[in-house]
Amino acid sequence: MSHPLRAEAFRLIRESGTLSPREIAQELEADLKDVSYHVRKLSEFDCVEEVSNRQVRGAVEHFYRATEQAMVDTEEWAELAEAEPQMAEALTDEIMQGVVDDYTASRRAAVVGLDEEFWMVRTLPLLDPEGVREALEASEEYEAAMTEIAARSAKRRLEEGTEEVPVSASIVLFKMPKRRQRHL
16 A cells, blocks of 8 residues: 555445446546556455456446455554554554444444344453454454455346445454452
8 A cells, every 4th residue: 555546546445345447536536547557556466356347438447346454464563563653553543433434324324223134242351362362363254254255245246236235344353451440
């Protein structure tokens, strides 16, 4: 994400589900050639993948979706947090703000919680260090499963013309400050 246009293109694809470079260029008021170059780079880095294409006036318009939401892997994150703690905090805040924005948009549209296809849980377990590692692994497995589900869904939408249903799926695991024990 070393180039601002590339980062913005990736953000739009993540948030929209599926977009073409032409749609991104229109949204960002940017040059189509520049956007196409950066989307190709995102594809080379496996950040996005082509899910469909169509003929448009003698050209082919390609549509891409994000392959995963993770910004950096665990090792890279540790390096970033040590080298640039303010950047790590800013990225964390941006991701969490995205979750809040998704919820707010759904709530304002009277969608979230009003149908039966809704699930939410918040837990505050007390874990030992091994439990934290296990929970991190479970979180990574969830993200991988959601990526596979999204790929199968994109294929069905393309092949069968099934309806596109926007969803927001998040899993957040972080350590909390120790709670004060109450003395009676």
